[in-house]
Amino acid sequence: MRRLPLSRPDLGPQERRRLLAVLASGRLSLGPCLREFEERMARLCGVRHAVAVSSGTAALHLIVRGLGLGPGDEVVTTPFSFVASSNALLYEGIRPVFVDIDPATFNLDVGRVEDAITPRTRAILAVDVFGLPVDWPALTGLAGRHDLLLIDDACEALGASVGGRPVGSWGAAAAFGFYPNKQITTGEGGCITTDDDVLAARCRSMRNHGRDDDAVMAHVRLGYNYRMSELAAALGCAQLERLPDLLARRAALARCYAEALAPLTDDLILPADPPGTVRSWFVYVVRLRDHFAPEARDLLMARLRARGIACAPYFPAIHLQPYYRERFGFRPGTFPACEAASARTLALPFFTRLPDEAPARVAGALEACLSGLPRGRVSVHPNLPAS
Ligand SMILES: Cc1ncc(COP(=O)(O)O)c(C=O)c1O
Structure with a gap:
């Protein structure tokens, strides 16, 4: 009897062609495929900026850090998620304040969020669990009333929407992940989408060791190596074409x-x-x-x-x-x-x-x-x- 695996990436001739083209070009990092992938992601999500990075976790980390959240802050989030969504808060010394889920959708129970808000709460980090968008219109209203930032962990939800508005365009920023079990894969990879010019520039800088200019050895802030390679971006472009x-x-x-x-x-x-x-x-x-x-x-x-x-x-x-x-x-x-x-x-x-x-x-x-x-x-x- 043939074994049925849980998941498998869908890779074909388009992916092979794009990967071979990168190898032939000799340009393996910070090249045209990265730019193309980011432009495609921004268009898909209806936002001004997409910053491609090395994983969904890296995307979450840069959003949290880029928004200036840190020690002493609390962020309301869900306990029913992949561990990376709340680990990203721990990286920056932020306290995750868990709120229980709606058993029908497995998503954060928006009706319970208000009770978890304290004077230290700065943001809500919601997760579109299993690709089902959280109730973004309700969360947006709530965040507005309490002056909180909204972060979308959309790692599982590329292509989803609420009321016709795509996931990736809600809140201050969204994080996507492209591990091989996801709707599209780049092998390993992730992406930040946002309309916030300042946040996008900070994330772009932090993913490349804190440079403001990728070509210059001046490091203006603490950065990381969260770059997405050209090979990964080429794979991502081929997959997005087929999305x-x-x-x-x-x-x-x-x-x-x-x-x-x-x-x-x-x-x-x-x-x-x-x-x-x-x-x-x-x-x-x-x-x-x-x-x-x-x-x-x-x-x-x-x-x-x-x-x-x-x-x-x-x-x-x-x-x-x-x-x-x-x-x-x-x-x-x-x-x-x-x-x-x-x-x-x-x-x-x-x-x-x-x-x-x-x-x-x-x-x-x-x-x-x-x-x-x-x-x-x-x-x-x-x-x-x-x-
Ligand atoms: C909800 C959620 N958040 C974050 C991540 C982290 O993504 P990555 O494994 O690309 O770091 C994943 C994916 O595995 C995820 O499903």
Whole structure:
């Protein structure tokens, strides 16, 4: 039986052509592909500036630092994300203030944000989880009322929009990531999008060791090597040219999954998007219903893997990661909606070249594996030892 991986990049002749052209040119850094990639990203997001960098994490770090956030500041954010979204705050000595999620969307529960605001709060860092935009219109209103900066971790959401306005154009700035499991990949890479001229210039400088002019050895601020190589940018240009097709294929696969899994909805909750939002399909994540014991999810994953179907727990809660528990003293029970989601969700194989028949095969395997799973509740988070 053929193994179904969780994700695979979609690379073809266009990518090969662009990469070979860079090799032939001999220009491997800070060249025309970087400029082209940035121009394409800015156009796609409807903003004045795009600054390409070496990873999504680097993009988040430069935004946070470029906005002048630092020690003593608090930033409201979600505990249900990849750990990099709040690590970027820790890099600058900022305290992440977690707010629980909306269990229906897995995104920050905007209705709870106000209660978390203190005189030290400077910004809200929201994440478009699994490619579904957060409620940006509501967050924009709230941030305006409290004079807070808005940062979008859009690493999973290239091509998504709310009310027709693209992700990447909301808030002060957005961060994108191009790891090979993303909608487009540059191998490793990331990008900042913003309309803020000063922030864009600072980020551009900080990504290249704090130079104001890439060609001059004058370092006017603390900088980093967060450059995106020409090879990565060339890959990114080829992928962006194909973006409409790549996104359409992902959306079609999501529809196939929804159809194939419809008979299992007594046991599984499938993704459902609020009206007015266009998701950019990053992963296909289902959630076990509450009649199962939390340990059922890991058992289900083991059974699926035994049948050659890759799957992953998306996401483990950030506040319960060992480093965060140790540093901040978080304990299970602090953010119940996040913890319930992280105990019950699993990502299924999802990538553009997934064969058409795969969702039906996954659904068949899920149906078989769901039977006899333990039911009922347990009080301890399944991934953690009791404390
Ligand atoms: C929500 C989120 N934030 C940040 C990142 C970090 O991106 P990178 O791995 O490119 O540093 C990722 C991707 O892995 C992500 O999914």
